[in-house]
Amino acid sequence: MSHRPNILVVMADQFRAASLGILGEDPVSTSHLDRLAADGCLVRQAVSSYPVCSPHRAMFLTGMRPDVNGVTLNVNSETAEDGVGLRDGLPTWASALRDHGWRTGYIGKWHLEPPVPDDEQFGEGRREDGKVWDAWSPPSRRFGFEFWYSYGAADRHLAPHYWTTDAGRDERVDVAQWSAEHETDVAIGFMQDAGDEPFALMLSLNPPHQPFDQVPDRYRAQYADLDERMLLNRPNVPHDTDVAAEAGAIARDYFAAITGIDEQIGRLTAAVEQLDGDRPTVVLFTSDHGMQLGSHGLLYKNVAYEESMRLPLIVHAPGRVPAGASDVVIDSLDFAPTILGLAGIQQTDDRIAGRDRSGVLRGAEADEAAQDDATLYWRYASRSDPSSVRGLRTVTEKIVATWHPASGLEMRFSDLVTDPFELTSRPSDPRAAQLVARLLRELDDAADDWEGAAALEARYPSQFS
Template sequence: MNPQKLSFLVPLLLALASLLPLQADKPNVLFIATDDMNCDLSAYGHPLVHSPQIDRLASRGILFERAYSQNPVCNPSRTSFLTGLYPEQTHILTNAGHFREHIPQVLTMPQHFRNNGYYVARVGKLYHYGVPGQIGTNGRDDPASWEEVRNPIGVDKAVESDLNIIIEGASSGGTLSWLEVVSQEYEHTDGIGAAQCIELLEANHPEKTGRPFFIAMGFYRPHTPYVAPHTYFDMYPKSLINPYIMPEDDRDDIPKAALQDRPGQLELGVEIRKEIIQAYYASITLVDTQVGKLLDALDRLNLSDNTIIIFVSDHGYHLGAHGLWQKSDLFEGSARVPLIISAPGEKFARGEIAKSPTELVDLYPTLSELCGLEQPSHVMGKSLSPVLADPNTQLRESAYSVTEARTVRRADKSKFLGRTIRTNRYRYTEWDEGDFGVELYDYETDPEELTNLAGNPESANLVKRLQQELQNRMAEAAVEW
């Protein structure tokens, strides 16, 4: 049958799908993704950052203390958690390319919910999206994933010519750039996005449609440029900000490939560091306010008791540790992400902290299980449902992350990967399977990962054990499907 003859069937099938009785009592999903947000949040114990709404969400759910991005770069991380595959399986290991070029048939998480009768929509950045360049566009979206989309654009786009930036003429989204704006939070792209998300919640309430929803809200901050209202900057007086300055010899034992420096960042002075951190924190609180509006809307619409909420960032962020800023390396600051999951139901714990190593590839199987959807066979990761029921559950021995070395290449100029595992206590990292360096950090004795123990003779047995675990994880993450 040709496609034109088939097309008349589509409205008929949709009409039939909407009549399915089993859908209405399935839980809804509100999937909140932030961009470049690290764990400098009050819920994670940060002494300065105001994030009361994220705290409020944490009190309703489980906070994952050891959650890690599969790849601390936007496109590979998002592609991984939205497809349920590891970056080596999606072939997306940098911000270049789109996964459909490599794995055209993959069933993404939102697509899976669509196929199961859910209303599925996106507001803002879920798949990769150049920030700030593509704000207001579809970015590098995957149209098959969504029934409806919204692309907010706000005052932060209008002030781009006024941005502060550490390197004149550089791309504001690629380096450190910021601006304090006399404005209201609801005029910013993320404020407009939150309002659009609430409109979708109202218009697609299961009581009106007879269908559960999966709505993904992708915030753009605190990705650079850190643009936020003046009142948010006022919450962080520079006198209270003490920028981290690494010990002078910290880099002596770090392989060169592990140091993914960007121009002009190593030599930043203390005063400008304060300004940058102030703007980053102002942007976090701007997002926090928006999270509060979404929680209020769920309460007001009587949806809180039947809606699963995921709050996650695509990767972490450095503010000077090891002399690094931003992301893409394999240190804790860059690989670790905030992750909070609130699931309705008596059997799940509330307001507790889970310490098991957790991966973002676990989100797809988790949501599938919580919503009673069959698990697609390609999906990697493990459902976090047992951890939500008992936060002491140890689901994994290690969390695996991979990245492409940005500042070093092999002698023949080819690129190589760094791979790392984080266990409850240690991080073990190999660059090009060890040819460009090995790292071992013990967070129990060295939370700032200042001492690389990999070359220490006393660590030999431990290195051997962790090397075996890394090899097992590499083999799992590279399975062709």
């Protein structure tokens, strides 16, 4: 069965698409990723449907919408009290591959396990925001991953900790090494020890996520002399503001971490090339979301701007996926069925809403995929923010509808062709009404009872008369 490929998925947290050097946008060096993209398929329309950590990861693993998989907000001790967390027993691409004979493994940040009281003592502890984020995952809640070298959500890049496959909650391993480098060491060891059966490994790196200053000094030198305007070169950054100054300071370390991640990708791809035997290895490099880094006066993510939504995605699968670039849309929900498709597996479950894009990546079904270019955008209300958002993005346009319980509906429409940096909102544009109609159909098909839907329909009545 040597034709069954190995699967290596690498996710770098908060790595925005613009920071892939091959795209020529951010002033950052990623020579190893650029080479991987040149030899593989650079997917230019990869999108995070909910650009914050836990919701994207849950969709990425299951192909199921947030209300189905149970992760409507970031997972921590507060949201756990409200029932947020990946639901027991859900199938994932990992469980499907395990059931078909792949040796599965997970290394690094998980951030899908609701913390319990004991996690405060044995994990990272309680943060300044009063919440516990880090958690040990019981073996029964690893969703198809057999080998385990992971933690919940702990932001200690230079002094990370992990729970191994058989470790109890009180048996964590502490390491004095940059987390991305250490996890790459573990990943290379896993691949070398995989044996005759195919492996499916996910390596989940926390950098370039904050704390940004927790990056080895050796990566900092090439960004030290860049000033704010060179670092933040997008026209939607409001310079000479406090936000831009903070973003500029962050950017040096953010780009340094990305260059460090790139070095680990070089080590991984070299290890893949040295694997014994003739079994091919499919390598996917991506992220869970991007980062604003000053654009639109914002620093972080969980907003429907391109800096947060666009994902880097490289699919390197010689002999399976032609080298080049693709504009097929792959969003958070599409990853799970697409990964399985690349492995030659079909998963049938009515709860899976994602689309298998492996065919179009191989060069088939291009016309059909081009017509199916929509990505739903979600943001759910939380205790700290009662507003909620639904949106629809295509490769050319985007509508974003925010429902404020106190003040009503707020609309944004962007033409991504003529205004790629979303400098102007034109909610009265006739195309906005067409996109709203499409969004409402999508919400209806998803049985999403979003509380702003009635106001949205009333705002654009001509579409429904």
